[in-house]
Amino acid sequence: MYRMLIADDEALEREGLELIISRAMPGIFEIMHAENGRMAIQLAKECRPDIVLMDVKMPGIQGLDALRDIGAMNPSVKMVLVTAYDYFAYAKQALVLGVKDYIVKPAKPEQILSTLTKLLRELEQEKDHRFAELRRQDRYTQLMPLIENELSMMVITDQIQELSLEQMAEYADFHMDRCLSAVIIFNEQETSSFSEEQQREQLELVYQDIKRALDKYPSSFSSPIIQQHIALFIPFPEHTLFTKADINAWGIRLIEDLQRSYALKLYAGFGALKSNIRQLRESYREALCAADYASTKQPPASCVIYSDIADLLEPAALEKAYHRRWGTVSSSSLLHTAMEQAHHAREQAANSLIEQAKSYIDTHFVDELSMEEVAEQVHLNPFYFSKLFKQHIGQTFTDYVTQSRITLARSLLEENDLSLKEISYQVGYKDPNYFSRVFKKVTGLAPTEYRNCYIK
16 A cells, blocks of 8 residues: 655645545555645655655645655655646656656546556565665575675685685675684583573674674675684775774774673684785684784783783694584584574574664654664665565554554543544644544544543
């Protein structure tokens, strides 16, 4: 169902248009009325209609001025001028505003229906395009963690794959001309008092915090947490100014932040900066050796850079550190574990984001709330957020907001203290007539009928 806003200062004109449209196109439109330009702008902001039929001449804010504001708020809205005057007098301004068509009063049903049929066709095409874009983004969102894991496993384990490291990095848009590796390891003794499930939950939270810390480095990627460690791969473009002290400070700050938040002992190691992605394998082994050294040093250090300890190590130290970590693990079991964790972490992250979104909606649903605003709050694309929200909540965003508003309206009606207009405003609707229609659609009763039934 699409939303339509009819704005005209004459009630008979509004009702006549609605009657023609409802009879010829039943069930296609949810129709709202505005008796002046200011109300039209308010309703458009609140309800984001798909089509606006706007009378040119109205008291207060004129039709073209209202359309200018509505178009600025919602560039995808289809705007139609309704005028009893010569349209050509407004044509230039209307074209600039993006007005799609015009209807001359008194409007003939065939003209109205022809215009709306054309606009519906456009809306359906745009809907198909958005759905296709959503599917592409959904695939990208699903595939990226898998590519990231595969790429990190290729670096860590020297796996031979049909795709080269360079090809995989290019597909994932990871630019690794100058990059280094970091490794964070977790002391198993520190987690021994927790159950296996508690340990996993702790590590998943740590993983998400580490991923957020990597956000400051575009094109960085990481392995999942396997064998009590996580590998980070961080690019430093040519223009980046950094020193060994900067790296050490970042590592120490990250470890200290994590240890304040979780009952874990963590250690970080950094390998040397390398000139291409293939040399990352050497940087990874250096970082792993440095992290092992940090955990066994007396007293232990939270962060160690490999170049600071290279002269203190025996010649085979890199290989020994790598063998201690991976010597008993097969590539197939490693990849299976990585894929399982990636899937679980992705589900946990999605659950967390939707819970954040739901919490935001629950405290703001009486305001002028849009899906785009909520998606921005949780840093998701609106189309992907829409799909994810319905998947996790079982309702569309619009239905969830409507249900929240109507639930509050019911309780206010039951208290019997406020007028219908006051209740309408308190639950987020600026148009009491529109509120009444929505309430009846959801509950099967008009607000006055619901109140009377409850009082009895």
